[in-house]
Amino acid sequence: MRADEGLRDRLIRVGGQLVDHEGPSAISLREIARRAGVSHGAPRRYFPTHLELLSAIARDGYTELTARATAALAETPADPRARLAALARVYFDFAATRSGRYELMFRHDLLESGHLRLRDTSLPLFLLLTDLVAQARPEPEPPAQVVAGALWANLHGIAQLWNWGSLPLATGATDPGALLDATLTAHLGPAA
Amino acid sequence: MRADEGLRDRLIRVGGQLVDHEGPSAISLREIARRAGVSHGAPRRYFPTHLELLSAIARDGYTELTARATAALAETPADPRARLAALARVYFDFAATRSGRYELMFRHDLLESGHLRLRDTSLPLFLLLTDLVAQARPEPEPPAQVVAGALWANLHGIAQLWNWGSLPLATGATDPGALLDATLTAHLGPAA
DNA sequence: GCAGACGACTAGACGGTGTCTACTCATCCT
DNA sequence: AGGATGAGTAGACACCGTCTAGTCGTCTGC
Known part of the structure; x- marks a missing residue:
């Protein structure tokens, strides 16, 4: 205290x-x-309300996730693809090592109850992702926002199903590295 | 009654x-x-226990989702890519129109509590997906299981973030069709 | 034909929860 | 000095999941 x-x-x-x-x-x-x-x-x-306290705790989680992401990016070379890989790793590791908090952060009843500003708290991270995608993928189509959305959704799905336990079970994988690499390649094309 | x-x-x-x-x-x-x-x-x-009743309700949801999927596949041409697109659409629509049930189906406290056999209930659907992926992607590497896992994770992430509301907000999309198509292309390569 | 066992359900208690309201009490302002 | 205000306490309320005792109809064995 x-x-x-x-x-x-x-x-x-x-x-x-x-x-x-x-x-x-x-x-x-x-x-x-x-x-x-x-x-x-x-x-x-x-x-x-209890929900508003939980919401504040979830927001705290977003703040820390964003801090971890920027800290990791600070010591990553300028290559956008490498930075995206680092970001994906941070996101996955956060979800895996802090699964309780991660689950709380995505409880949708926290979002639907009005002016909680939870979505606003996660927006900077998404903008960072969109920016990196735009750098790593100069082609205009599909727009970087769409690719970033798909990539984020994919990361989120991997993290969630991994925590769920059925992804390693179904695919036989014990380390998510290959899956994360494949995901980046799928959305951005082969690495340079 | x-x-x-x-x-x-x-x-x-x-x-x-x-x-x-x-x-x-x-x-x-x-x-x-x-x-x-x-x-x-x-x-x-x-x-x-209450959890066991909830678990049975969730299992009922998997049964219905599987039924919807097989019904949709019954009236879809044999082309594996088209069948995968239909499957993705069914999965997304189920998550969007029955969001409460979908959320219940992925509550991880339902899965961790022992012999609930919930994971077993979702396995047939995953095997169906793996099978279609193997047909649509004859290359041996990466294995169909891995691609199917990544694709499933991606679908799940899209469905969840869409329900969450921030995916349309962040990408500006109002229909998930483009996102779903982009996802299939990302994991399977360009459509024939 | 009847006694007893059993299955299916009721009813109440218990501790825990979130919310609401009445209250104490120290601090501050004029 | 004295009233207003802020911060926290304490208890009530309804609801929840679980547990236990009891009720009642049906079915079985003799």
Whole structure:
């Protein structure tokens, strides 16, 4: 419990640790409040609803994913294709190692409940992806946005089915590297 | 309430209707029991746990998806690529029009809880996909299983992100047809 | 023909959950 | 000094999943 940390931030932090270590079923409002050392009514001052607290925890996940991505890109050569490969790896690793948080980030009931700005939080990452795709694929057709959307969807599907456990089972693969490479090749053409 | 229908089947049917029309948050054990006209303890005779009932409802969804797929393939020409396109469309349409059920079918807590045989239920569909991929792509490398896995992951990602709402938002698309076509081309090469 | 076992279901209790409301209490402003 | 406000507590409420005891009709063995 950090000294100068407000309850609002503490709830987000404690909830994040909880979902990372115990999974999405562990993050009840009351459990988060208990671990934060406050009564179960306290969170209500900052998050009118349980869903809004979960939403903030999910947003925190996007923030960290974006930070990981930019950190990885900072030490990757300028070649757009290599940067895309690094980005894909970061995305997959995040989903695999922080699967509880990842699952929370894509719970669609978090998105449908109004002005949660969750989608806005994920947009910068998509714009980064679109930019890299545009650099790696100078052809104008299909537009970079479409290719980036397809690539993102593919990454997301791989991550999800991998966590699900049936992708290694169905394909016999034990490392996703080949699958990720094949995915990049499929969407961008053969590597230079 | 059908005359010769046992309670077990009725619970699955009523629960299925509920998740289709009201979404995944509506299918509490007690609500399903209420709609089936029995007390909240009754389901326990057939499903020792709420999760097992949900699992049966999800399995029912896989059965229907497989039925839809085979029905669509029955009236599609023999060209494997066309059949794959039809299959992709069926998969996407199912996810889009029955989003609540689709979400339930991929809830990973349903899969991790032991002998639920949910994965087994989805296997025939994957084998069908693998078979079509093998026909459409006679090259031995990469193996058809891997390509089918990547294609399935891609379809799943598209369906999920589309339901999520950010795929049309990010790419500006209003119809997934172009995205699905691009996906098939990416994994199988240009259409003949 | 009847007693007992059994299957199918009911009813109530228990602890847990999210939300709502009434309340305490320290701090701040004028 | 005193009232307003912010921050958190505590308890109620309805709902949830699970567990247990009990009811009631049917079927079986003698």
